[in-house]
Amino acid sequence: MDSNYTRIFIGNIxxxxxxVSRLKDIGIIAVVKDEAESARLAGFGSSMLGEAEVFVHxxxxxxxxxxxxS
Structure with a gap:
């Protein structure tokens, strides 16, 4: 499956x-994938606390x- 997005960062939230803030300053809207937050919202736990991925088109x-x- 091809994706139009590429991961540029994985690490601390x-x-x-x-x-994401610096990208927004230059007009790039990034996508943040936070498995721990998604799991929390769904009522589950996660071992990836505090880790997130940033994707851009x-x-x-x-x-x-x-x-x-920079």
Missing amino acids: AEAQSI NDELEQAEKVLD
Whole structure:
């Protein structure tokens, strides 16, 4: 299955939110996948507490990588 999104970060939720904020400043809307929060909302537990993934659309990947490098 092909995806139009690429993961650019996996790690601490605080760092992920910082990256999302910096991307938003340049007009990129990122997608955050937080398994622990999803599990909590569904009433389940998770062993991945505090870990999140950040995805961007492939068309914006080059710009997003510049933000990560800075």
